[in-house]
Amino acid sequence: MADVSGNWLGTYWQDEMPTRFEAAFVQSGNAFTGSILDDNYLGEATVNGDVIGRSISFIKRYLxxxxxxxxxxxxxxxxxxxxxxxxxxxSRYSGSWEARRNGDNLIVDLQTRLEKETLLTTSKNL
Structure with missing residues (x-):
């Protein structure tokens, strides 16, 4: 079972318009709770959901x-x-969404990717 506890940065799309959001989740067993802050007028929402294997589902309710x-x-x-x-x-509104973990791990991941690209470029030029 996957663990979604922690901070996430994401985007959802409605009518091809992106909206960024920040989420914080706390998981216990298969269940998790949390909050989401949309970067628009909708503001803050609470979240209740489940993780089963690698599948996630949750309900977001704006405050x-x-x-x-x-x-x-x-x-x-x-x-x-x-x-x-x-x-x-x-059945009236729908769209896609994605989220990545937020925090130092993203910085470390970016630095690792840049170092690998630099090594590849250097080895090609030799």
Whole structure:
């Protein structure tokens, strides 16, 4: 079972328009809770969900701006640093979403990739 505890940065798309979000999840067994802050007028939401294997599903409920719950489903990557899927509000609205772990791990990952690219470039020039 994947572990989604921690901080995530993500994007969801509605009508081909991206919205960035920050999420913080705490997982216990298969269940997790958390909060999401959208980078638009919708603001903060609470989250309750489940992780089964590499599958994730959760319900997002905005605190102030909207009473309609948003259902998210998706898949978590093997190394548990990326997830993606679909969201919907009933049958009327839907779109795709993705999220990556936030924090020092992303910086370390970027530095590792840059070092590998530099080594490849150097070895090709020799």
């Amino acid at each position: 102030v701006t909207s009473y309609a719950p948003v259902t998210y489903t998706g898949t978590i990557s093997q190394n548990e640093d990326y997830m993606q899927g679909k969201w919907n509000i009933g």
